[in-house]
Structures are given as C-alpha cells and as structure tokens.
Amino acid sequence: MFLTISTTGTPERPATDLGFLLHKHPDKAQAFSTSHGTAHVLYPEATAERCTAALLLEVDPVALVRRGRGKGRGGAPDAALAQYVNDRPYAASSLLSVAMTTVFKSALRGVCTALPERAETPMPLRIEVPALPASGGPGLVHRLFAPLGWERVKAEPVALDEKFPEWGESRYVRLVLEGRLRLADALRQLYVLLPVLDDAKHYWVAPDEVDKLLRAGDGWLAEHPEQKLITSRYLSRRWGLTRQAMEALELVRLAEADDTEVESIDNAVDETTDTEEKPVPLAVRRRAAILDALRTAGASRVLDLGCGQGQLVQELLKDARFTEVVGMDVSMRALNIAARRLRLDQLGERRAARVKLIQGSLAYTDKRLKRYDAAVLSEVIEHVDPERLPALEYAVFGAARPQTVLVTTPNVEYNVRWESLPAGQVRHGDHRFEWTREEFRGWAGKVAERHGYGVEFRAVGPDDPEVGPPTQLAVFTMIPKSATGPDSTVTQESTTAPKEAKAA
Structure with a gap:
C-alpha cells in the first residue's frame, strides 16, 4: 500500500515544513511496527520549493489470517485460498487508515508545537493513492471528495491488464487530490x-468506532451530502451503530444550524464592495459578549448551563482567568460531542483539572x-416550554444562586430582517417561543425582583433603530443582603455599547 502527500513552498514558508507537520524528518527513512506489518515513512523529494512524504505499508497477509482478522474480505472462513491470495498487501484499505493513526497521530490531531500557526493554515496539497478499491466506481469517489473543498479530484480507473484492454477496467482507481486544505x-x-x-x-x-467516526468527521461529515452512505459503510453496515452515529451527527447539524442558518443573512457582504471585511458571525459575537460580561464581573468559576457542543466552554478554557468551567446539558450525546470537541482525553493534567x-x-x-x-444560559430558555420556565428559574436563581447570571435569547422583533425566514416562523424548529424586547425585559425584571438580583440589558449584534438587536443579553447581578429591600431591584439598559455592537 502506498500513499504520497506533496506540497509546494516559498522561501518564507518552505515546503519542507511538511516534515514538522507530520513529525517526521525529511532526511530520514523511518520504519514503524503496526499490528499487521511495517509502515515506512520516506521523502522522495524534499526542497524548499516542493516536498513529498510517502507512507509505504508492508502487510504480512499470512500473519493477518493467522490472527483471525482476515475475514473482512475473504468471505467464509473455509475460503482458504481467498484468505491467502487477495489484494490486502497492495490496495489502500482500512489497514492503511490504521497505519496513518499510528504514524501520523499528532498530524491527524492538528498538533504541531514547532509551527502551530502552520498547522492551522490551509496549504497546497497533492495526495496520491495509486491503488484504491472503489466500490461504486469513479463517480462515487468524486461524490465523496468533491464536497470537501478539493479543487481537483481525479479517479482514474485501473485496467485489469494493460496488455488485454478488452478485459475492461478493474474495481481499482488511481486517486489524485489537489487543493488548499489544512493537513x-x-x-x-x-x-x-x-x-x-x-x-x-x-x-x-x-461500538467505539462511532466515536472514532465522529472525531475524524468533525467539521465536515455532519453536512456531507453522502453522510448516510459514509456512516453506514464506515461502520460495516451495523445498523444499530449507524443509527447511533446518524443521530449524533444530526445533533451536531442542528446545533450548528441554531447558530448559522438564519444568521447567515447577517454575514452577507455587498457584492459591490469586494474590499469590505466580512462581518463576524452572530454566534461569535454572542460568545464575545458573554466573555466580556464574565470578565467585567470578575468571575473565575463559571457554569455553562445547556452547554450543547461545548463551543462556549472551549472559549472559556482559552482564558486562564476562568479557573473552573463546568458544562451541563440534559443530552448525553451533546456532552459526548462536547468532550470530543474539547479533546478531554488529550488535555494536559492542569487544563483537564479546570x-x-x-x-x-x-x-x-x-x-x-x-x-x-x-452561570450562563446562552440560547437556552427559548428551548424550554413556557410552563417549565418557573422550575428553571428556581433551579438557577433560587437554588444555585451564582453571583452573576447571563441569559441570551433571540429578539423576535429582529426576525423581519432575515429575508430567508418566512413571516411568523421562529429561527429554529426546537424553539418553544421567541420573545420581544419588552417580553424579555418583563420576564427578567420579575425574576430579578423575586430572587434579589439587579438586571442590566445589552445588545448583541447590530442594534437596529427600529427592531433592536438580533440577540438580547440580560446580566443579572446579585444584590448584597444589606441592600435588599422592597425597592432594591435595579433594572437598567447598558450605558456602554458592548464591543461586538460597536464593531457591527
């Protein structure tokens, strides 16, 4: 089995940086033992202008059979000849995938301590697999890779025998991928x-293959048009596992849609102003507003209630002032996705303790x-049935009683600005309600009064003079007991526009 990865470079960014990203020195030929043979990494070329890394996997088919793991292709156990005579040593397969996790483990994770910014930057890549089984033909190869950002996907059928073209084509293709992607x-x-x-x-x-699939498919599989086929085949058509993975991917898609589907209209750039900087997504502005409010409050131990996929938890961990971060969600699948996003199993001891x-x-x-x-409730209350809001209110403000509570929710008045949103429709199918600014202020004011908090309101996103901002943020601050009394609740508008509103 053979795989090559090539890139080009400049004097400022030499192509040999590929060696740093793969954690394999271009001047060395290295060998690694795997459970099914030996993997070799070598560099056929390594200059500042062009660098190619090759992964060669030597499979021992006899040892493969003797371990009792050769049945994936050979058919019935008594098909002795098929067990020993097959394409396993030559054609790219799951054996090569497993070898990649052994040899390129850090590169798969996107980790490069020497050149961290290079690891996060798309680079020109050419990947070639000379012999790839393609059950579904070249057409399926294009359907799988083309949606992933590759500029060129070439799947050239391999003839059964070049000397006898009348025999036709084999089920193998020579795959070539070219484009700018993160390695x-x-x-x-x-x-x-x-x-x-x-x-x-x-x-x-x-069952642990579901986690492997979701981890490797993070960022692309949830929206892939061939998601069902990919999931089914990767899990060897085990329908229980496939259903579990599909449900988890749908949860990812819905969570991302909650932040991007409707808000994408807000990120449109006027076609006549090519030089205009692309606006920051509303979801990013929302997290920035929350972080700003938490820093202003001097909070260090923070709850993210209804944490979903863990995007806010991930941002909080980047700031050392937040010494303890707890994400809570009712969905175990959401928490599993958050754990994969945060790479909890790979965190260092100090960061994991936070x-x-x-x-x-x-x-x-x-x-x-x-x-x-x-405590933060970011885009949470609108997913709760109205009759259950009093229970949520007491659990947070009455029982937990953090010093500061941040609540964000959509402003339904702004919905008329979404051209893609039909009139009268909420922004997400799971929203039980969406409040006007007056309704949100009324609810927040009563909550503050009942539980001894002051409340301040802030705009998140562009504050439209007619319909207000797309997202409304309430900052609840506990009133000291010495100041509590019948008229002690403070309700006010923010006198200083948050940073994200100014940017808008």
Whole structure:
C-alpha cells in the first residue's frame, strides 16, 4: 500500500515544513511496527520549493489470517485460498487508515508545537493513492471528495491488464487530490473515506468506532451530502451503530444550524464592495459578549448551563482567568460531542483539572451547581416550554444562586430582517417561543425582583433603530443582603455599547 502527500513552498514558508507537520524528518527513512506489518515513512523529494512524504505499508497477509482478522474480505472462513491470495498487501484499505493513526497521530490531531500557526493554515496539497478499491466506481469517489473543498479530484480507473484492454477496467482507481486544505483535515478525510470506498474493514467494528467516526468527521461529515452512505459503510453496515452515529451527527447539524442558518443573512457582504471585511458571525459575537460580561464581573468559576457542543466552554478554557468551567446539558450525546470537541482525553493534567462536563436538567435543583461565581444560559430558555420556565428559574436563581447570571435569547422583533425566514416562523424548529424586547425585559425584571438580583440589558449584534438587536443579553447581578429591600431591584439598559455592537 502506498500513499504520497506533496506540497509546494516559498522561501518564507518552505515546503519542507511538511516534515514538522507530520513529525517526521525529511532526511530520514523511518520504519514503524503496526499490528499487521511495517509502515515506512520516506521523502522522495524534499526542497524548499516542493516536498513529498510517502507512507509505504508492508502487510504480512499470512500473519493477518493467522490472527483471525482476515475475514473482512475473504468471505467464509473455509475460503482458504481467498484468505491467502487477495489484494490486502497492495490496495489502500482500512489497514492503511490504521497505519496513518499510528504514524501520523499528532498530524491527524492538528498538533504541531514547532509551527502551530502552520498547522492551522490551509496549504497546497497533492495526495496520491495509486491503488484504491472503489466500490461504486469513479463517480462515487468524486461524490465523496468533491464536497470537501478539493479543487481537483481525479479517479482514474485501473485496467485489469494493460496488455488485454478488452478485459475492461478493474474495481481499482488511481486517486489524485489537489487543493488548499489544512493537513489535519485532509488526513482525517482519508482516514474515514479509504475504508468507505473499499466497503470493508479488516477488523470487527465495535461500538467505539462511532466515536472514532465522529472525531475524524468533525467539521465536515455532519453536512456531507453522502453522510448516510459514509456512516453506514464506515461502520460495516451495523445498523444499530449507524443509527447511533446518524443521530449524533444530526445533533451536531442542528446545533450548528441554531447558530448559522438564519444568521447567515447577517454575514452577507455587498457584492459591490469586494474590499469590505466580512462581518463576524452572530454566534461569535454572542460568545464575545458573554466573555466580556464574565470578565467585567470578575468571575473565575463559571457554569455553562445547556452547554450543547461545548463551543462556549472551549472559549472559556482559552482564558486562564476562568479557573473552573463546568458544562451541563440534559443530552448525553451533546456532552459526548462536547468532550470530543474539547479533546478531554488529550488535555494536559492542569487544563483537564479546570473543566468538567456533567449531565443534568434545569427543571430540577442540583446541589452540584452551588457556590459558583457565574452561570450562563446562552440560547437556552427559548428551548424550554413556557410552563417549565418557573422550575428553571428556581433551579438557577433560587437554588444555585451564582453571583452573576447571563441569559441570551433571540429578539423576535429582529426576525423581519432575515429575508430567508418566512413571516411568523421562529429561527429554529426546537424553539418553544421567541420573545420581544419588552417580553424579555418583563420576564427578567420579575425574576430579578423575586430572587434579589439587579438586571442590566445589552445588545448583541447590530442594534437596529427600529427592531433592536438580533440577540438580547440580560446580566443579572446579585444584590448584597444589606441592600435588599422592597425597592432594591435595579433594572437598567447598558450605558456602554458592548464591543461586538460597536464593531457591527
């Protein structure tokens, strides 16, 4: 089995940076033992202008059979000849995917301590696989890779025998991919799609394969048009696991849609102003407003209630002033996705000690939520049935009682500015309601009064003079007991526009 990865460079960014990203020195030929043979990494060319890394996997087919793991392609156990005479040593398959995780483990994770900014930057890549089984033909190869940002996808059929063209084409193709992608993204795509095209795996597919698929498919699989086929084939058509993975991917898609589907209209740039800078997405502005409010409040121990996929938790961990971050969600699948996003199993000891993910419902009081500086409910309350809001209110403001509570929710008045949103329709199918500014202020004011908090309102996103901002933020601050009294609740507008509103 053979795979090559090539890139080009400049004097400022030499192509040999590929060696840093792969953690394999271009001047060395290295060999690595795998469970099914030996993997070799070598560089046929390594100059500042062009660099190519090659992965050569030597498979021992006899050892493969003797381990009892050769049945993925050979058919019935008594098909002795098929067990020993097959394409396993030559054609790219799940064996090559597993070898990639052994040899390019850090590169798959996008980790490069020497050149971290290079690892995060798309680079010109050419990837070639000389012999790739393509169950579905060249057409399927294009359908799998073309949506992933490759500028050129070439799947050239390999003849059964060049001396006898009348025999026709084999089921193998020579794959060439060219485009500008992050190296980690390209490797993850190959890790998933090589066994998908082969439509077979050399090992028994256990439940942990779902986690592997979701981890490698992060950022591209949830929106892929061939998601169902990829998921089914990768999991060897085990329908229970396929259904579990599809449900998790749908959760990812819905969570991303909640932040981007309707808001994408806000990010449109006038076609006549090519030099205009693309506006910041509303979801990013929302997280920036929350972080700004938490820093202003001096919070260090923070709860993210209804944390979903963990985007806010991820941002909080980037700031060392937040010494303890707890994400809570009612959905275990959402927490699993958040754990993969945060790479909890790979965090260093100090950083891992700062974060915790827990399952729980805001419909009930929870002693685990007590004694924190701040709690965040970002785009949460609109997903709760109105009759359950009093229970949520008591669980957060009455029982947990953090010093600061931040609540964000859509402003329904702004919906008329979304040209893509039909009149009278809420922004997301799971929203139980969407409030006007007056309705939100009325609810927040009563909550503050009942539980001894002051409340301040801030705009998130462009503050339209007619319909207000797309997102409204309430900052609740606990009033000291000495100041509490019948008229102690403070309700006010923010006198200083938040940074994200100014930018808008």
